[in-house]
Amino acid sequence: MDAREQALDAATRLFAAQGYGGTSLSAIAEAVGIRKASLLYHFPSKEALHRAVLDQILEHWSKVLPRLLEAAAGDDRFDALLHEVVRFFTADPDRARLVLREVLDRPDAMRARLVEAVAPWMAVIAGYIRKGQESGEIRESVDPEAYLLHVIHLVISGIATADTLGSVLEGDVDRLVRELERMAKTSLFTEEGLARARQRRAKNEAAE
Amino acid sequence: MDAREQALDAATRLFAAQGYGGTSLSAIAEAVGIRKASLLYHFPSKEALHRAVLDQILEHWSKVLPRLLEAAAGDDRFDALLHEVVRFFTADPDRARLVLREVLDRPDAMRARLVEAVAPWMAVIAGYIRKGQESGEIRESVDPEAYLLHVIHLVISGIATADTLGSVLEGDVDRLVRELERMAKTSLFTEEGLARARQRRAKNEAAE
DNA sequence: GCATCTCTCTACCGAACGGTAGGGAGGCCA
DNA sequence: TGGCCTCCCTACCGTTCGGTAGAGAGATGC
Numbered sequence: 494m495d496a497r498e499q500a501l502d503a504a505t506r507l508f509a510a511q512g513y514g515g516t517s518l519s520a521i522a523e524a525v526g527i528r529k530a531s532l533l534y535h536f537p538s539k540e541a542l543h544r545a546v547l548d549q550i551l552e553h554w555s556k557v558l559p560r561l562l563e564a565a566a567g568d569d570r571f572d573a574l575l576h577e578v579v580r581f582f583t584a585d586p587d588r589a590r591l592v593l594r595e596v597l598d599r600p601d602a603m604r605a606r607l608v609e610a611v612a613p614w615m616a617v618i619a620g621y622i623r624k625g626q627e628s629g630e631i632r633e634s635v636d637p638e639a640y641l642l643h644v645i646h647l648v649i650s651g652i653a654t655a656d657t658l659g660s661v662l663e664g665d666v667d668r669l670v671r672e673l674e675r676m677a678k679t680s681l682f683t684e685e686g687l688a689r690a691r692q693r694r695a696k697n698e699a700a701e
Numbered sequence: 702m703d704a705r706e707q708a709l710d711a712a713t714r715l716f717a718a719q720g721y722g723g724t725s726l727s728a729i730a731e732a733v734g735i736r737k738a739s740l741l742y743h744f745p746s747k748e749a750l751h752r753a754v755l756d757q758i759l760e761h762w763s764k765v766l767p768r769l770l771e772a773a774a775g776d777d778r779f780d781a782l783l784h785e786v787v788r789f790f791t792a793d794p795d796r797a798r799l800v801l802r803e804v805l806d807r808p809d810a811m812r813a814r815l816v817e818a819v820a821p822w823m824a825v826i827a828g829y830i831r832k833g834q835e836s837g838e839i840r841e842s843v844d845p846e847a848y849l850l851h852v853i854h855l856v857i858s859g860i861a862t863a864d865t866l867g868s869v870l871e872g873d874v875d876r877l878v879r880e881l882e883r884m885a886k887t888s889l890f891t892e893e894g895l896a897r898a899r900q901r902r903a904k905n906e907a908a909e
Numbered sequence: 910g911c912a913t914c915t916c917t918c919t920a921c922c923g924a925a926c927g928g929t930a931g932g933g934a935g936g937c938c939a
Numbered sequence: 940t941g942g943c944c945t946c947c948c949t950a951c952c953g954t955t956c957g958g959t960a961g962a963g964a965g966a967t968g969c
C-alpha cells in the first residue's frame with residue numbers, strides 16, 4: 494500500500510474520530526509516517542484530501558447499489574439490501590461516523606450530493622414498497638420514503654455510536670443488529686407478508 | 702437575558718452547527734455582541750463553556766424523565782414518553798445535533814455520563830416492556846434495551862438531520878415524525894396490544 | 910554520464926486559535 | 940466621598956494551523 498492509500502485510510506479514521514476541524518494535517522502525516530509537506534504533495538490541500546475520502550465511500554455505493562437491486566429479486570430483495578448496508582458499515586464503523594459527521598458539518602453540500610446520488614435509488618426502492626402494499630405484503634400505513642430514511646438512520650447512527658452506546662448492552666453489538674433488523678421488518682411487512690416469505694423460503698430450501 | 706445566558710444560547714447553536722473544534726470563542730462572542738475576553742470572564746475556558754452547554758441539556762432530562770414516568774401511567778406511558786422526547790428535540794434541533802456530536806467527539810466521556818445518567822431510566826422502561834410482553838401487549842421478539850436504544854437513535858439522528866435529509870421529502874418534517882412514531886409503535890406492540898389500547902382510549906373519551 | 914521524474918525532507922510564512930494582563934466605566938454600599 | 944465589585948474593553952502572549960519554497964535522494968531512461 495503506497496503512501497497515498499495509507500493517507501486515505503488514516504484520514505478516514507481520524508476524520509471519523511475527531512472530525513474535519515479536529516484533525517490536523519500533521520496528525521494524518523504522522524499516522525502514515527511522513528511529514529506534513531509530503532502529505533500535501535499527494536493531495537493539494539486538506540480539503541482535497543477530505544473530498545477524496547468521501548468520494549471513496551460514495552463510489553462504493555454507486556457501484557454496489559445497482560448490482561444489488563438487480564441480483565436479488567423478489568422477496569429476498571429487502572433482506573439482501575439491508576444486510577449489505579449493515580455489513581458495509583459494521584465492517585468499518587468509521588464510514589458511518591464519517592457520513593454522520595458530514596451531514597452535520599456540511600448540511601447544504603451533503604443535501605445536494607444526496608439528492609443527486611441517493612434520491613433516484615430511493616425512488617426505485619420506494620416503488621417496490623408501493624408494489625408490496627398493493628399485493629398486501631407490506632403494511633398500508635407505511636410511508637415509503639420516510640420509512641427508508643429512518644432505516645438508513647437506524648443503520649448509520651446505530652453503528653456509528655455502537656461502541657459508545659452499546660456499553661449499556663455490555664458491548665453486545667449483535668444484539669443491536671438483530672433488533673435493528675427485527676424493527677425494520679416488523680414495521681414494514683404485514684403478518685401475511687412475513688408468512689408468505691417464510692413459505693417461499695421453505696420451498697427454496699426444499700428444492701435444493 | 703443577560704450576557705451569560707446569551708452566550709450559552711449562541712454556543713449551543715454554534716457548537717451544534719460547526720462542532721466544538723470548528724467554533725472559535727471569537728465567533729461566540731461576536732454572536733453575543735461582546736469581545737472574546739469578556740466571554741472568558743463568564744466562563745473560565747472554552748471547555749468550561751462547552752460543559753455548561755451540555756449540562757443544560759442533561760439537566761432537563763434528569764428533571765423531566767422522572768415526572769414523565771410517574772405522571773403518565775398505563776398504556777399512555779409510551780405515547781407520552783415518545784411525544785415528549787420528540788417535542789423537546791424538534792423544538793430546538795440543535796440539541797439533537799449537539800448530543801450526536803458529543804457521542805462522536807468524546808465517546809469515552811459520553812459513555813461514562815450515559816451509563817450514569819440514562820442507564821437507570823432505561824432499565825425502568827425496559828422493565829415496563831417486559832411486563833407488556835407477559836401480558837401479551839408487546840411482541841415477544843422485542844429486545845427491550847436494544848429497542849430503546851434504536852428508538853432514541855431514530856429520534857435524535859432523525860431530527861438532527863431532518864433539515865438536510867428531509868429535502869428528499871420536500872422538507873415535510875411532519876411526515877418524518879409520523880412515520881417515526883408508526884415504526885416505533887408497530888415494531889413494539891402486538892396487534893392485540895394496539896387493539897386494547899384503542900379500546901381503552903375510546904372508553905376514556907366516552908367517560909369525558 | 911546526465912537529465913528527468915517521483916517523492917520526501919527542512920525551514921519558513923501569515924493567520925487564527927485559546928488564554929492572560931491590566932485598565933476603565935458604572936453601579937452599590939458604607 | 941471613597942472603596943469595591945461587576946462587567947467589558949484593548950493589547951498582547953505562545954502555540955498550532957494550513958500551506959509554500961526549495962533542496963536532496965533515489966530510481967528510470969537515453
